[in-house]
Amino acid sequence: xxxxxxxxxxxxxxxxxxxxxxxxxxxxxxxxxxxxxxxxxxxxxxxxxxxxxxxxxxxxxxxxxxxxxxxxxxxxxxxxxxxxxxxxxxxxxxxxxxxxxxxxxxxxxxxxxxxxxxxxxxxxxxxxxxxxxxxxxxxxxxxxxxxxxxxxxxxxxxxxxxxxxxxxxxxxxxxxxxxxxxxxxxxxxxxxxxxxxxxxxxxxxxxxxxxxxxxxxxxxxxxxxxxxxxxxxxxxxxxxxxxxxxxxxxxxxxxxxxxxxxxxxxxxxxxxxxxxxxxxxxxxxxxxxxxxxxxxxxxxxxxxxxxxxxxxxxxxxxxxxxxxxxxxxxxxxxxxxxxxxxxxxxxxxxxxxxxxxxxxxxxxxxxxxxxxxxxxxxxxxxxxxxxxxxxxxxxxxxxxxxxxxxxxxxxxxxxxxxxxxxxxxxxxxxxxxxxxxxxxxxxxxxxxxxxxxxxxxxxxxxxxxxxxxxxxxxxxxxxxxxxxxxxxxxxxxxxxxxxxxxxxxxxxxxxxxxxxxxxxxxxxxxxxxxxxxxxxxxxxxxxxxxxxxxxxxxxxxxxxxxxxxxxxxxxxxxxxxxxxxxxxxxxxxxxxxxxxxxxxx
Ligand code: M6R
Numbered sequence: 001x002x003x004x005x006x007x008x009x010x011x012x013x014x015x016x017x018x019x020x021x022x023x024x025x026x027x028x029x030x031x032x033x034x035x036x037x038x039x040x041x042x043x044x045x046x047x048x049x050x051x052x053x054x055x056x057x058x059x060x061x062x063x064x065x066x067x068x069x070x071x072x073x074x075x076x077x078x079x080x081x082x083x084x085x086x087x088x089x090x091x092x093x094x095x096x097x098x099x100x101x102x103x104x105x106x107x108x109x110x111x112x113x114x115x116x117x118x119x120x121x122x123x124x125x126x127x128x129x130x131x132x133x134x135x136x137x138x139x140x141x142x143x144x145x146x147x148x149x150x151x152x153x154x155x156x157x158x159x160x161x162x163x164x165x166x167x168x169x170x171x172x173x174x175x176x177x178x179x180x181x182x183x184x185x186x187x188x189x190x191x192x193x194x195x196x197x198x199x200x201x202x203x204x205x206x207x208x209x210x211x212x213x214x215x216x217x218x219x220x221x222x223x224x225x226x227x228x229x230x231x232x233x234x235x236x237x238x239x240x241x242x243x244x245x246x247x248x249x250x251x252x253x254x255x256x257x258x259x260x261x262x263x264x265x266x267x268x269x270x271x272x273x274x275x276x277x278x279x280x281x282x283x284x285x286x287x288x289x290x291x292x293x294x295x296x297x298x299x300x301x302x303x304x305x306x307x308x309x310x311x312x313x314x315x316x317x318x319x320x321x322x323x324x325x326x327x328x329x330x331x332x333x334x335x336x337x338x339x340x341x342x343x344x345x346x347x348x349x350x351x352x353x354x355x356x357x358x359x360x361x362x363x364x365x366x367x368x369x370x371x372x373x374x375x376x377x378x379x380x381x382x383x384x385x386x387x388x389x390x391x392x393x394x395x396x397x398x399x400x401x402x403x404x405x406x407x408x409x410x411x412x413x414x415x416x417x418x419x420x421x422x423x424x425x426x427x428x429x430x431x432x433x434x435x436x437x438x439x440x441x442x443x444x445x446x447x448x449x450x451x452x453x454x455x456x457x458x459x460x461x462x463x464x465x466x467x468x469x470x471x472x473x474x475x476x477x478x479x480x481x482x483x484x485x486x487x488x489x490x491x492x493x494x495x496x497x498x499x500x501x502x503x504x505x506x507x508x509x510x511x512x513x514x515x516x517x518x519x520x521x522x523x524x525x526x527x528x529x530x531x532x533x534x535x536x537x538x539x540x541x542x543x544x545x546x547x548x549x550x551x552x553x554x555x556x557x558x559x560x561x562x563x564x565x566x567x568x569x570x571x572x573x574x575x576x577x578x579x580x581x582x583x584x585x586x587x588x589x590x591x592x593x594x595x596x597x598x599x600x601x
Pocket of ligand 1 (some may be wrong): 169295296297298341342343344345346347350393394395396477481594597598
């Protein structure tokens with residue numbers, strides 16, 4: 001996720017472009033840049049950090065065409081070279097990109113052989129060179145030819161000093177919109193910057209190109225056929241537009257999960273095999289133990305990884321809280337694989353655990369969302385989860401993307417261990433289908449009325465078995481951190497060893513009971529709770545009606561491969577916590593006493 005703003009018009013200030021770009025800073029803020037045309041030449045200014053750092057570098061002059069970008073790094077650390085805009089060899093084409101180009105390495109290799117010289121580590125730069133290679137005097141034709149060669153998702157804004165009277169936008173997979181106003185026409189990655197000038201917004205569909213000039217626009221499909229496009233009237237104000245109409249960032253981020261899952265998978269599966277280039281040099285076939293260190297939600301993601309891999313491979317996996325691990329005298333053996341999970345990449349306890357391990361000469365693989373974060377810099381390799389910035393303090397889309405990446409890592413380990421059997425292949429197939437499934441779950445879920453019913457309780461107990469015990473932990477963590485309800489999580493079979501004494505009609509149970517191999521045992525545990533008068537909300541698989549007889553409320557999720565239920569269940573437990581928090585009148589984005597990055601011990 002990055003922010004894109006492009007302007008073309010009769011004359012506007014450079015500052016105006018950057019002010020509009022600032023409205024997209026919530027989409028990424030590790031570096032920023034602008035390209036505009038002055039005296040028939042492209043001028044580029046870039047800076048690391050927020051847009052405020054870029055402003056002093058940009059001359060306050062009047063221009064007619066500009067593109068700009070605020071970045072959330074995926075390929076290459078946040079520095080000025082990797083910041084957008086990127087240019088071709090002759091500095092005649094500049095572009096900004098949002099998304100991931102899956103085949104950039106192949107294209108880069110081909111273009112290098114043709115003499116193109118690359119400056120950055122990004123996937124985005126190849127697009128500028130590809131357009132240069134295909135340019136035969138018509139930018140539109142060159143863009144059309146080039147975008148058909150790209151795999152992945154992308155929103156682009158393109159500027160050329162050869163044709164300064166237009167800017168070109170391209171959409172495939174990543175959103176792009178435009179609007180027309182008296183002074184200039186605007187292209188942007190979402191509607192926020194446009195609303196100040198017009199409420200009439202043109203939404204681009206997938207595989208479309210727009211050619212914007214100061215008086216006109218033309219929308220084409222990827223074959224070059226003209227498409228008629230009407231504007232839509234938007235009633236949002238600027239603040240709600242930043243959240244795309246959602247009341248809170250947390251809700252918006254849950255709704256983004258289908259897209260972010262695609263980004264976690266992008267370029268990592270080909271011909272039914274996992275391809276995690278970050279770890280291609282590791283000898284995974286040789287490992288005999290795995291140690292996972294993490295905190296909070298990342299710890300729960302680590303537990304899912306453990307349950308999944310231990311089911312398919314005879315290997316010992318320890319998942320440890322980083323806050324405990326950092327004080328131990330443990331030295332994992334040479335054949336151990338150590339994985340540190342941290343979405344922010346800045347969590348102090350996880351970082352100190354890594355430092356302790358590094359001091360002992362032990363290699364660490366990090367799983368993180370933030371390129372260039374301290375944990376990613378200090379670990380030996382980092383597998384990025386590509387979830388885009390998460391503003392809500394509660395981890396939602398980053399948890400789901402952690403799970404995706406950890407499943408991919410587990411599948412890669414299974415392949416290297418010659419344990420990639422039929423059952424495991426099915427898991428890979430299911431992961432590919434997930435974006436559509438999660439989209440349906442979120443759209444069809446009707447959790448708000450349920451949350452209204454349960455918001456009055458002071459306690460909650462989440463239960464699950466096997467790979468869904470971590471889902472219970474995650475559900476309880478979400479509920480307590482944003483709703484301030486005391487929520488515990490137990491492996492369902494463990495209740496009878498003590499915690500069942502708590503249950504009565506004031507102590508509801510949230511049971512995670514999909515139709516998997518533990519289902520009949522879960523059902524018995526649910527019966528045990530019912531016998532203590534507890535109210536019960538259960539999640540189960542579609543078609544399984546029998547829980548309606550014993551539970552007060554049942555939430556259905558699509559039947560799925562039982563190994564991936566923790567991902568399928570995630571949006572439900574997140575929405576449940578979200579709606580309880582918001583109907584209790586709290587702000588789920590900013591829970592009390594919590595910070596997004598816990599950089600203290
Ligand atoms: O950035 P990290 O993944 O290292 O953060 C770890 C925890 O602080 C974090 O997951 C926390 O538990 C979240 N607020 C959970 O929603």
